[in-house]
Amino acid sequence: MKSPIQNEVGAIFVPVKDIEKARDWYCDLLSVPTEEDFPGGHLYVLPMKHARVVLDSKIYSEEAVFKATAFHFNTADIEAAYTYMKEKGIDVVSDIQFGHFFNFKDPDGNLLMIRKC
Structure with a gap:
């Protein structure tokens, strides 16, 4: 059977403590506009050209x-x-x-x- 899994990365989750602060920092770093959309209140999907980078405050811990x-x-x-x-x-x-x-x-x-x- 041929693998049904595609040869591409869909998203990378980055653990962040403060979602709004992280959004502002990454958007500034990449010179992209910020949006107010926070799915579930703890996620922010950076507008990227290929694989998405998702900032996630729900998975944050110092160990993560x-x-x-x-x-x-x-x-x-x-x-x-x-x-x-x-x-x-x-x-x-x-x-x-x-x-x-x-x-x-x-x-x-x-x-x-x-x-x-």
């Missing part, structure tokens, strides 16, 4: 926060992305590695990555 990078955001210019993050005062936790990526933390402590693609 990503301690290893679960996904990365793409960039065509890694140096400009690094400078942008530093200028915004974001917790950048590594230098640019191998000319291709660096790690940072969101306000809830989730470890994420920016990668040159």
Whole structure:
């Protein structure tokens, strides 16, 4: 039997403590408009081009926060992305590695990555 599971990611859930604060931070980071829609009062789906990133305050706990990078955001210019993050005062936790990526933390402590693609 051929697998009925599609070869694509539908959504990535990110545990966040305060849904409105997280929405504002991520929308600012990605320069996308914010909306007031919070399904169930605890979810916010970021307007992304491919896989959705869903901020979820219902699953938040200090233990649920990503301690290893679960996904990365793409960039065509890694140096400009690094400078942008530093200028915004974001917790950048590594230098640019191998000319291709660096790690940072969101306000809830989730470890994420920016990668040159």
